[in-house]
Amino acid sequence: MYRKFRESSPSPSSRPYVKRMAAIAVSLSLLTVPLSASAYAESLKQRAVPYAVAQAAAIQEDQAFRIVALGDSLTVGYEFGMEHQANPIPYGYVERVYEQALFQGFRTEVANYGILGLKTAGLERLVSAAAESRPLTGAEVQTGLPDPRGSDKVAASAAEIRDQLQQADLVILTIGSNDFSPMIELIKSGKSREETDAWINSMLSEFDLSFSAALSSILAINPKAQVVAADLYSPLPNNKLLGVQESDYRYVQEVSAKFRDKLNELSGRYTADGYRVKPAYVGESFINNETKYTTIVASKGKDIHPTQSGYTAMGEAFAKAVWGEVRSAAPRAADNPISVVVGGKEVITPFKPIVKNGRSYLVLRDIADAMGAETSWDASSKTAAIKLGSRQVALTIGSNQMLVDGKPVTIDSPPFLQRSGKEQKTYVPLAVLADGLGYQVVYRAPIKTAFINP
Known part of the structure; x- marks a missing residue:
């Protein structure tokens, strides 16, 4: 582990579901995963592979600051239309967190195990298997995943995921988006607020159980990294011309606030025991920037993943939570290449x-x-x-x-x-x-x- 980043760990918790807190950065986002994304995921060359440089073999293990990314299509770094590119290279929030670690002066490595379409229960099964070094198939992680070959590859890497988590200084996740995306259809279908509220409350309870179980498995593997949890963003703009009524816009923002409260509650359980757990408020930057930060307009409503601007906002939220700042290089002159x-x-x-x-x-x-x-x-x-x-x-x-x-x-x-x-x-x-x-x-x-x- 990177000693420079370490702080002394508190004594083990008396809670049955956790001994110590590991570093988890969680972004809960209202997203749907396009089924056509399987072609994109098949072409990913860096999935589940740490970034490497030519001299990586010479890096001593206790010098590297290690980041492990788990979760859904946001962790993959999916952008609308990438499945039509010959050899797309993701540049999402994970890559931006990686860059911020480099800006901090850390010799950094990152391993990305994102799975398109993953839900919280699927994450629970994946990390539970990783804790036991027990390989799975993609279907065993979650049925109906849009990228069966890519998910098979990640699911079969249980022992590797465990090894990476054991060495991790920071674990970052995006999860929950695919659990709650049906909410938008409920709103469009004209369901009453009472019916929609009942569904939301039920899903919040299920999320609490599944995410706590997934978190417990991660903590069992590595109880020592920093914890950062990010709230969700809403992709719906407050624009009647785009078919979004102001009442619906306000309602989705209220639901986002409920997720934020749930995330604060989950984080508070561990903070109360003396662990370093911080929320990263991703959702704030998306408010009134939905058409700029998501592809809801560019895709004509078919997709609501972040644009590059949106992924930048996510990366900045994580960086502020982890390091308290966002670093960047000074503006370069036109004739200065790097x-x-x-x-x-x-x-x-x-x-x-x-x-x-x-x-x-x-x-x-x-x-x-x-x-x-x-x-x-x-x-x-x-x-x-x-x-x-x-x-x-x-x-x-x-x-x-x-x-x-x-x-x-x-x-x-x-x-x-x-x-x-x-x-x-x-x-x-x-x-x-x-x-x-x-x-x-x-x-x-x-x-x-x-x-x-x-």
Whole structure:
């Protein structure tokens, strides 16, 4: 576990359903899952696979900050129309939480086990099986899932899920959306408020039981991570032109408040025992932004998943709950291709990074200072030596070989000299240098930012 993030754990709880609190970030959202999404899920290349970099094998287990994501299509990162893309790569709230962990300076890994169409009872069965390392089929997790092959893959990974949960510092979930999505149809059908209220109250009770059971299984596997729970958002806009009456809009907001109260109640059970449980209020940012944050208009009412703006809002809510802030890189000049963040601090320099042959380079002095490394320069051999702790790297201008602690290592991005005004600057490949010094290097294309973390 990542020691820097740890706080001392309280004594075990006397409650029968939990010994200690693990980190759970839960987003309960009123969503439906399109049946056509199975083609999308089949093409996902990163499902249930931790993000990796080339040097991941060298990462020591006790250094990484690990995130595990469980839940429904929101955890998958589904967007309307993705099933028609040849090879879609999700960029949802999970990926944004991952980026925020990198911004915090954590060497981070994340494993995503989202299942399209998953309900709370299905999550309960999945994590119960994981607690026993007992593989399931998708149908055993939940009948009628829209992506049988994808759900089979996740369900069969019970032992892997258990291993990931045991190492997790943070577990994030979205669940409940598919349980409560029939509410919208009840409203459209003209059911009385009394009938709809009765159904909602019944579902809240069922959710309480299933989610508590799922939570207990997760806590049995790992009782030590941080807990963050997010409320739901409503996708319905207050717009008569879109067929939504103001009375219906207000009613859905009232139901959202009931979910928030239920979530606060569930969180309070554990907080009262001294555990770190915080709500993340996702729903607030969606109010009056429903047409911008969901695809309800773009899909002509066929889908209500978040847009990229919606997933950004979700990610920010989680980040505020976990770290109390949302970080981002400073605005870049038009000719600056990327931002560079080292150990949670952005490298601000008049000498912009250079992208050459798909590799990112930075002035040696800038990156060395950011990492706290010592540098020396041999003018005769045009070799830069960089020392950090017990590790030392030597890079020679134009050479496809570097020395790491005296041992030669072949590289595909040699350093080079470039004039800047009256000065000659040594540009070194970020990934090569950081890897040689034992740092994790992650480049996030959506935000054009390279993260270098110890």
